[in-house]
Amino acid sequence: MLLRVENLRVKFSVSKGESLEALKGVSFFISKGEIYCMLGESGSGKSVTAKSIIRLLPPQASMDGRIIFEGKELLSLSEKDMRRIRGSNITIIFQEPMTSLNPTMKVGDQVAEVLCVHKNMKKKEALKRVIDLFNELLISDAEKRIHAYPHMLSGGMRQRVMIAMAIIGDPKLVLADEPTTALDVTVQAQILGIMKDLVKRRGVSLFFVTHDIGVASDMADRIGVLYRGILVEEGTVEELINKPLHPYTLDLIKAIPTTEKKEFDIEISEATEDFQGGCPYFGRCSKAKEACRKVFPQWIEKSATHKVRCLNVD
Ligand SMILES: Nc1ncnc2c1ncn2[C@@H]1O[C@H](COP(=O)(O)OP(=O)(O)OP(=O)(O)O)[C@@H](O)[C@H]1O
Numbered sequence: 545m546l547l548r549v550e551n552l553r554v555k556f557s558v559s560k561g562e563s564l565e566a567l568k569g570v571s572f573f574i575s576k577g578e579i580y581c582m583l584g585e586s587g588s589g590k591s592v593t594a595k596s597i598i599r600l601l602p603p604q605a606s607m608d609g610r611i612i613f614e615g616k617e618l619l620s621l622s623e624k625d626m627r628r629i630r631g632s633n634i635t636i637i638f639q640e641p642m643t644s645l646n647p648t649m650k651v652g653d654q655v656a657e658v659l660c661v662h663k664n665m666k667k668k669e670a671l672k673r674v675i676d677l678f679n680e681l682l683i684s685d686a687e688k689r690i691h692a693y694p695h696m697l698s699g700g701m702r703q704r705v706m707i708a709m710a711i712i713g714d715p716k717l718v719l720a721d722e723p724t725t726a727l728d729v730t731v732q733a734q735i736l737g738i739m740k741d742l743v744k745r746r747g748v749s750l751f752f753v754t755h756d757i758g759v760a761s762d763m764a765d766r767i768g769v770l771y772r773g774i775l776v777e778e779g780t781v782e783e784l785i786n787k788p789l790h791p792y793t794l795d796l797i798k799a800i801p802t803t804e805k806k807e808f809d810i811e812i813s814e815a816t817e818d819f820q821g822g823c824p825y826f827g828r829c830s831k832a833k834e835a836c837r838k839v840f841p842q843w844i845e846k847s848a849t850h851k852v853r854c855l856n857v858d
Pocket residue numbers: 556558564566584585586587588589590591592593602604755
């Protein structure tokens with residue numbers, strides 16, 4: 545097992561004395577070479593989970609629980625030791641590449657820098673490796689493109705540069721936080737395909753965050769469904785898509801659009817007053833019973849890989 549997250553809790557202090565609990569005890573693992581998708585709507589805590597793993601949360605966040613990567617507990621590492629892991633063993637790809645790329649530096653140099661810094665490679669040799677990887681990512685004219693600045697590239701090309709940067713140093717784990725949501729659907733599908741091939745070929749593990757169940761089912765080996773900071777169902781793609789059990793997962797599947805438009809149309813209710821330590825989905829669940837209001841649903845295991853938190857499943 546490459547990564548094990550145990551009972552991760554994250555709180556943000558928002559105003560004096562008040563705090564918001566973004567993750568309420570999240571546990572999951574990722575094996576070597578596996579793609580684990582975390583699926584959930586806006587605000588469910590997907591980005592907070594990714595940023596916790598690589599310890600990039602802002603100072604007002606407090607974390608509790610354990611994050612074990614290759615046997616090391618990351619939450620207790622010093623920032624210096626964590627920096628050594630970040631960027632070499634664990635990397636992250638964000639949704640908007642323009643905020644992560646340096647606008648004043650040629651893209652080839654930015655990607656090559658990873659090899660120069662983390663692998664002590666000479667610039668010339670590093671750039672050769674960048675060209676090879678750009679070719680693998682189907683970036684046309686790779687030899688010329690390395691000299692481009694970020695603003696000279698399309699959104700899709702910039703995102704490929706980000707993927708190159710995340711993967712060139714041979715990390716063990718890549719965290720991808722909605723890496724293609726800002727792109728149009730055809731470019732998105734192409735980049736996801738390339739990314740999946742690349743991580744599978746290299747045996748890299750991928751933690752992939754998305755709000756799109758279609759994307760999750762194309763990408764993942766296993767999917768975890770997050771709702772308001774709680775994992776409510778987890779299973780292989782086959783189990784989750786063909787035998788969904790949690791009413792929220794069922795609602796997500798029902799909401800898959802049949803047209804080209806790949807957006808959900810589920811209304812996000814802010815009915816937090818309904819959450820009194822019971823089921824997080826209580827306020828929106830069509831199958832809720834009175835007990836669901838007060839009783840927190842424990843995991844029910846349906847197979848070695850499939851489990852669900854719901855009082856109405858037996
Ligand atoms: N820096 C912060 N300060 C305070 N609260 C935060 C901060 N970052 C995130 N949160 C809160 O934590 C919760 C989870 O946020 P997160 O960004 O992980 O959601 P998400 O699932 O990634 O959503 P999206 O799909 O919109 O990206 C939200 O309620 C959010 O408001």
